[in-house]
Amino acid sequence: MKRFLIVVLLLLFLAFPLVAKSFGYGIGMYGQRVIATEQDSSSGVELSFVYQPWLLPVGNPSVHIKGAMGSDMQGSFTFPYVELGVSVDLFRIIKHPFNFFANNIVAYDPAFSLAYHFDRDSTSHLMSVGFSPFKLSQKDFWYEFFAFYVAIDVGTGAVDNWGINLVRYTYFFK
Amino acid sequence: MKRVLVFCGLFLLLFLLFGCTSTTSLVKGPSVDTSLSFEQKMESYDIPKIEMTYPTIYFDGELWRERMIELVRSAEDYIIISSFLASSSDCLDELYSLIAQKAEEGIRIYFIVDGTGAFDMTETRFHLIPLKFLRDSGVHLLEYNPMSAARLVAGPKILLRDHRKYLIVDGKHLAIGGMNLNYISIGAAGNDLQRDSMYEFASPELCSVMLDEFVPWWNSQTWDDVLREDFPVDHAFGKDEEQFTAWFANQFPFSEKLAGMFGSLLAEAEVSVKALPFLPFFDQYLLSVFRQTAQRGVDVEMVIPFDSRVSNRKGIEFIAKDLLSMHINLRMEKESEKTQRLLHEKLMIVDSRYVVFGSSNLNYRSFTLAYEMSLVLDSPALAKELEAHFATIFEDSAPITKEQTDLWRRLDNWPRYAFGIIGG
Numbered sequence: 001m002k003r004f005l006i007v008v009l010l011l012l013f014l015a016f017p018l019v020a021k022s023f024g025y026g027i028g029m030y031g032q033r034v035i036a037t038e039q040d041s042s043s044g045v046e047l048s049f050v051y052q053p054w055l056l057p058v059g060n061p062s063v064h065i066k067g068a069m070g071s072d073m074q075g076s077f078t079f080p081y082v083e084l085g086v087s088v089d090l091f092r093i094i095k096h097p098f099n100f101f102a103n104n105i106v107a108y109d110p111a112f113s114l115a116y117h118f119d120r121d122s123t124s125h126l127m128s129v130g131f132s133p134f135k136l137s138q139k140d141f142w143y144e145f146f147a148f149y150v151a152i153d154v155g156t157g158a159v160d161n162w163g164i165n166l167v168r169y170t171y172f173f174k
Numbered sequence: 175m176k177r178v179l180v181f182c183g184l185f186l187l188l189f190l191l192f193g194c195t196s197t198t199s200l201v202k203g204p205s206v207d208t209s210l211s212f213e214q215k216m217e218s219y220d221i222p223k224i225e226m227t228y229p230t231i232y233f234d235g236e237l238w239r240e241r242m243i244e245l246v247r248s249a250e251d252y253i254i255i256s257s258f259l260a261s262s263s264d265c266l267d268e269l270y271s272l273i274a275q276k277a278e279e280g281i282r283i284y285f286i287v288d289g290t291g292a293f294d295m296t297e298t299r300f301h302l303i304p305l306k307f308l309r310d311s312g313v314h315l316l317e318y319n320p321m322s323a324a325r326l327v328a329g330p331k332i333l334l335r336d337h338r339k340y341l342i343v344d345g346k347h348l349a350i351g352g353m354n355l356n357y358i359s360i361g362a363a364g365n366d367l368q369r370d371s372m373y374e375f376a377s378p379e380l381c382s383v384m385l386d387e388f389v390p391w392w393n394s395q396t397w398d399d400v401l402r403e404d405f406p407v408d409h410a411f412g413k414d415e416e417q418f419t420a421w422f423a424n425q426f427p428f429s430e431k432l433a434g435m436f437g438s439l440l441a442e443a444e445v446s447v448k449a450l451p452f453l454p455f456f457d458q459y460l461l462s463v464f465r466q467t468a469q470r471g472v473d474v475e476m477v478i479p480f481d482s483r484v485s486n487r488k489g490i491e492f493i494a495k496d497l498l499s500m501h502i503n504l505r506m507e508k509e510s511e512k513t514q515r516l517l518h519e520k521l522m523i524v525d526s527r528y529v530v531f532g533s534s535n536l537n538y539r540s541f542t543l544a545y546e547m548s549l550v551l552d553s554p555a556l557a558k559e560l561e562a563h564f565a566t567i568f569e570d571s572a573p574i575t576k577e578q579t580d581l582w583r584r585l586d587n588w589p590r591y592a593f594g595i596i597g598g
Binding site: 025026027094102103104105107138139140141143169170171 | 306315
């Protein structure tokens with residue numbers, strides 16, 4: 001009974017932010033370089049879904065799932081990766097040089113991310129570490145430029161691939 | 175071709191989904207429940223009852239501009255301004271310079287303009303000076319749902335607009351109506367100036383209600399957070415004057431407040447309804463509610479403005495056949511020197527007693543896809559005053575005939591009608 005109550009309370013606790021804050025979806029343009037098989041390097045469109053349970057001034061964690069699709073070096077259509085991970089903002093400031101960018105006040109909040117990087121052609125387990133140095137946000141929108149990641153083979157510690165998002169726009173439902 | 179069909183299908187689906195949400199209350203639910211009083215119906219739609227003074231009405235944009243300058247000049251603490259379209263121009267320099275000056279003097283000014291303001295396609299576009307400069311003076315400027323290539327990612331949300339027009343000064347002075355703060359609404363001279371209306375009055379209760387709703391809404395839109403306690407209300411202001419009962423609907427997209435309010439009023443109507451809808455892009459429920467009202471023997475008069483803007487006019491002409499099916503006294507303003515000045519006014523008078531005014535057009539978009547503000551005032555005296563005003567508009571109009579509507583129903587006008595449904 002005690003365990004049941006704990007589970008219920010835990011579920012309620014987890015469900016609270018689900019109803020309190022919002023989901024978003026994004027679209028970006030990516031380029032990816034695969035180290036071992038260069039011909040598999042690709043570029044194209046990256047789609048993402050983001051869940052941001054809170055709107056904290058510091059940290060502000062979010063969960064994301066991203067999928068890329070594009071064309072490889074031979075011009076063939078490819079789905080190079082799917083990622084599931086978390087992002088954390090380093091800080092959020094309102095006064096910065098990038099406010100010219102949007103009509104309304106935009107916050108500057110560069111973010112780190114850590115994700116499981118799934119590549120169907122790879123037998124290794126890959127983790128990606130990412131950094132979004134030019135992330136600008138409004139309460140319902142993120143603008144990101146030149147966000148990059150490095151995917152590392154967990155078994156060997158070697159870099160498997162790396163990539164960059166030239167631009168990514170994410171919109172949050174309210 | 176297949177892709178185009180898929181895209182159109184998805185768009186239609188979204189459109190239908192939107193369509194299912196918020197105009198059904200015109201003909202279903204509490205609005206038509208005969209066991210409920212009008213007051214109970216308003217309660218059921220969460221439309222608060224308030225007390226207010228008899229309003230001063232400005233039918234002339236230049237007069238409202240002068241009054242607004244007085245009000246801004248008198249501000250001692252804060253000003254909240256909301257306008258669907260707002261931009262400066264040479265003839266509005268006095269107003270906007272004053273707003274900037276007051277902000278520099280330390281008056282807190284919160285200014286909301288819709289994101290379409292910079293895309294104003296009326297005559298204003300030849301005079302338009304964007305308001306960004308106000309921010310340099312310390313005005314808290316918020317552009318609702320900005321239009322930009324990046325924000326196309328937001329998809330259908332790009333259709334949602336803040337159509338409200340209101341002013342709050344120091345928790346004392348209030349104004350609500352249809353006038354934007356741009357060249358054609360309050361700046362132009364001659365035929366460019368629209369015919370419209372703004373209502374100024376005192377109502378501490380309404381001030382409180384509006385501020386209670388403004389603060390969380392503002393905070394949901396911007397990092398420039400505010401606190402409710404930063405906006406005091408003078409609860410004695412105007413209380414020495416005669417008080418009138420009113421109901422206030424602060425509509426937000428997909429809510430049913432406006433549909434509930436208008437549906438309830440039309441269900442209550444026993445004798446007469448007089449309406450200025452501005453852009454009557456009606457959906458099936460709007461058509462139904464007026465048809466049902468007329469079928470009960472209520473004398474329904476509606477005057478559609480003569481719109482010299484071809485696109486809007488052709489769109490309205492396309493739907494005129496449907497409007498005629500309501501079997502009401504449907505009229506359109508005659509083309510004349512007077513009607514070159516577009517009638518932008520929104521008004522409904524019911525049984526020479528209830529007066530509805532505010533920002534809302536009588537159309538699908540206002541009832542579904544926009545933020546709007548409307549007030550129902552229970553005042554036979556105001557109704558009488560506005561019936562006289564309505565009569566002057568009615569005189570310059572002519573009945574729309576079946577022959578006309580048959581001619582107007584042309585396929586090449588359909589795109590204008592379709593745009594009017596979501597953008598009118």
